[in-house]
Amino acid sequence: xxxxxxxxxxxxHCNHLYYKGRxxxxxxxxxxxxxxLSFLKEKLKGSSSHTKVWATVKANAYGHGLMKxxxxxxxxxxxxxLDLKEAIKCQNxxxxxxIMVYGGLYxxxxxPLLFKVPNIHLVISHLAQLDWLKNSPILESQTLTSCTLWLxxxxxxxxxxxxxxxxxxxxxxxxxxxSKRLINGIGHFNHYAxxxxxxxxNDSEITFNNLIKRLPGETSTGNSAALLLYxxxxxxTNWVRPGLALYGASPIPYLSAETLGLEPAMSLxxxxxxxxxxxxxxxxxxxxxFIASKDMKIGLISCGYGDGYPRHASTGTPILVDSTKTQLxxxxxxxxxxxxxxxxPKAKIGTPVTLxxxxxxxxxxxxxxxxxxxxxxxxxxxxxxxxIQYD
Amino acid sequence: xxxxxxxxxxxxHCNHLYYKGRxxxxxxxxxxxxxxLSFLKEKLKGSSSHTKVWATVKANAYGHGLMKxxxxxxxxxxxxxLDLKEAIKCQNxxxxxxIMVYGGLYxxxxxPLLFKVPNIHLVISHLAQLDWLKNSPILESQTLTSCTLWLxxxxxxxxxxxxxxxxxxxxxxxxxxxSKRLINGIGHFNHYAxxxxxxxxNDSEITFNNLIKRLPGETSTGNSAALLLYxxxxxxTNWVRPGLALYGASPIPYLSAETLGLEPAMSLxxxxxxxxxxxxxxxxxxxxxFIASKDMKIGLISCGYGDGYPRHASTGTPILVDSTKTQLxxxxxxxxxxxxxxxxPKAKIGTPVTLxxxxxxxxxxxxxxxxxxxxxxxxxxxxxxxxIQYD
Numbered sequence: 011x012x013x014x015x016x017x018x019x020x021x022x023h024c025n026h027l028y029y030k031g032r033x034x035x036x037x038x039x040x041x042x043x044x045x046x047l048s049f050l051k052e053k054l055k056g057s058s059s060h061t062k063v064w065a066t067v068k069a070n071a072y073g074h075g076l077m078k079x080x081x082x083x084x085x086x087x088x089x090x091x092l093d094l095k096e097a098i099k100c101q102n103x104x105x106x107x108x109i110m111v112y113g114g115l116y117x118x119x120x121x122p123l124l125f126k127v128p129n130i131h132l133v134i135s136h137l138a139q140l141d142w143l144k145n146s147p148i149l150e151s152q153t154l155t156s157c158t159l160w161l162x163x164x165x166x167x168x169x170x171x172x173x174x175x176x177x178x179x180x181x182x183x184x185x186x187x188x189s190k191r192l193i194n195g196i197g198h199f200n201h202y203a204x205x206x207x208x209x210x211x212n213d214s215e216i217t218f219n220n221l222i223k224r225l226p227g228e229t230s231t232g233n234s235a236a237l238l239l240y241x242x243x244x245x246x247t248n249w250v251r252p253g254l255a256l257y258g259a260s261p262i263p264y265l266s267a268e269t270l271g272l273e274p275a276m277s278l279x280x281x282x283x284x285x286x287x288x289x290x291x292x293x294x295x296x297x298x299x300f301i302a303s304k305d306m307k308i309g310l311i312s313c314g315y316g317d318g319y320p321r322h323a324s325t326g327t328p329i330l331v332d333s334t335k336t337q338l339x340x341x342x343x344x345x346x347x348x349x350x351x352x353x354x355p356k357a358k359i360g361t362p363v364t365l366x367x368x369x370x371x372x373x374x375x376x377x378x379x380x381x382x383x384x385x386x387x388x389x390x391x392x393x394x395x396x397x398i399q400y401d
Numbered sequence: 402x403x404x405x406x407x408x409x410x411x412x413x414h415c416n417h418l419y420y421k422g423r424x425x426x427x428x429x430x431x432x433x434x435x436x437x438l439s440f441l442k443e444k445l446k447g448s449s450s451h452t453k454v455w456a457t458v459k460a461n462a463y464g465h466g467l468m469k470x471x472x473x474x475x476x477x478x479x480x481x482x483l484d485l486k487e488a489i490k491c492q493n494x495x496x497x498x499x500i501m502v503y504g505g506l507y508x509x510x511x512x513p514l515l516f517k518v519p520n521i522h523l524v525i526s527h528l529a530q531l532d533w534l535k536n537s538p539i540l541e542s543q544t545l546t547s548c549t550l551w552l553x554x555x556x557x558x559x560x561x562x563x564x565x566x567x568x569x570x571x572x573x574x575x576x577x578x579x580s581k582r583l584i585n586g587i588g589h590f591n592h593y594a595x596x597x598x599x600x601x602x603n604d605s606e607i608t609f610n611n612l613i614k615r616l617p618g619e620t621s622t623g624n625s626a627a628l629l630l631y632x633x634x635x636x637x638t639n640w641v642r643p644g645l646a647l648y649g650a651s652p653i654p655y656l657s658a659e660t661l662g663l664e665p666a667m668s669l670x671x672x673x674x675x676x677x678x679x680x681x682x683x684x685x686x687x688x689x690x691f692i693a694s695k696d697m698k699i700g701l702i703s704c705g706y707g708d709g710y711p712r713h714a715s716t717g718t719p720i721l722v723d724s725t726k727t728q729l730x731x732x733x734x735x736x737x738x739x740x741x742x743x744x745x746p747k748a749k750i751g752t753p754v755t756l757x758x759x760x761x762x763x764x765x766x767x768x769x770x771x772x773x774x775x776x777x778x779x780x781x782x783x784x785x786x787x788x789i790q791y792d
Contacts, residue, residue, distance in 0.1 A: 030510045032484045069707035069735055070785070092736050093423045113736070116674060116703065119421045136675045138750055168683045169739065170675060170701060203689050283507060284527045284561060292559045298594050310561060312507065316460035316780040321773050322713060344460055344776060345483050345504070348560065359529055382712050385735060389707040393784045394461070 033281035042275040043082035057245035062087035066253035073388040118142040160197040205235035259384035277367030295340035316344040318391035320380035327379040330364035424672035433666040434473035448636035453478035457644035464779035509533040551588040596626035650775035668758030686731035707735040709782035711771035721755035
């Protein structure tokens, strides 16, 4: 699946203007997102509910760049964002299919924005949001004919959403808005705290299904992990909501993206910007946390925590230099990291470096070494890092 | 020193347009940066070397927003950035005093940019950079009459810069450029690995001074920590280079910013966006890492790792709700965090929350709880978070 080799020679193939200054850039493979979406949709084939897909693009498409990612999602039935500001941005970028807004409304002052986005699906997580709609003077004169409200069950996250008692109350209030034709429809939304655990999903679904059994409306459950591990289970819902898997990263700690059949869409690259030779006993970087046990060759990379590479990545974190796996040394600085060149004698200034995101160095592997998850590395990538579209 | 109380009521005092959507914003107090700079300059008074200040603004002014920060630095003798792209940005924002470029040149193709920035100070860390200049066809026809080269000693970081042997070679090559009047001057640059340790600084300086004793040129040593702890020591150099201290955060793990006399310039704020009630035994968030030991009230905050709040912040991380210190619960999600409201019964939707950066909740305290430093929290703040200028 992974047949692409990145490096200097490839840069000239990019249609994008490449300014040869500080060497730090991300590659984005749009076709990987298309493939991942198609792969996930394939899993839902034969669903009696004709399960549809909300492709989650919140947080600037998980840091991949919303404007670049949206065209790769044309086969999705809808997209999901966090707030109305993001929804309007998607619309401005040309998206004209349904948009789900996970955060719903944050204040009554957002209600006028609802008229700007046709086919909007608001997730409702607490009663005040329904009151804001009910009491809105704007909604007395105009109706939101293309707005659907999705009531969120707090599920096993005990996080956003209604408990069992309030859910019925919320439904009644939403139904009142519907009966007055102020909104277009009502749906039912559940989210899993431990989607990689079958029993946990089942327990959550039993409670959820019990809760909504007498309430009409479409359902939406199932994130990336549920869809990859338990596709049959996801065929019972009307809408699934993959996020991370679209970008080709595994949402399941014990399974690699490759094993799951996903292709990474974004990778982070730099070059060696200097070479140093250490004598045994020399300390490296702030605080001198790495001490050379022998004479050794090291390289400096123009990437640090200020660029979005995690400062929690310490000595031993894997990194590729000229396609050879080696390790980080010492503390990551704001704009520089140090790499062990012991086994890469030919490395010199300009030698390409991969920090994360290819099949040879999955983002999950680097994330785990830094004690976190792929989604954090994606979303914290500095917007100063140029994303070069590969295809 | 810290007499400002943030919160909803203050928003109306800001001259900035405040869109009341998802509640997440940073406050920037420009006067704090001015004060910190003035405080640091005061420490250098009476210096026989007339020590000057490079105010470090790399990484978008440590995440504070370059354009907003530059006007607060008008009393600095120069500013320091990472690369020429940043230098040109500063110039476009109106900065017309000297600019130091820590990264120097990344490739020969950057040389034409040097002509665009008058009064540029390039830090030179390896011999190839000098070769690029020497062999540049552009420099045969034009001279960089306002460009100074600063030779960087690798010091005790064993990181960027020359070792003792190469330093003399570098000086000779730079001197050749100077003798041909291709550049304007040569300076000497050292950086400390452990600036909070007096002996470590002294050892580094002895080697450095020994290295340059027969070489003419100004010197630049001393970062925030050295300047705060050992100002007398810094009076011997021609230029110091504070960074973190300008923004009001302590660079010294065992001393608070307040103790040092610094005022925080930026703070991160949100609001409660929902309230939940847990029963004993309920698990919260992804993976259910927090389990309620009793019935309790919790709040949701519209801030997560996708916004730049660290995912390493776990249960117990301090946070202010309505000015009362409480704790984070469970795992930080991409755009939501959970807070303990046990001792804040009046908390409701819209109650103000401070995530870090005020005197009551120093950024260093939250950084330490997440196993990192203030500079990482500053620089990873998402550019989607609106920075509201307070004064």
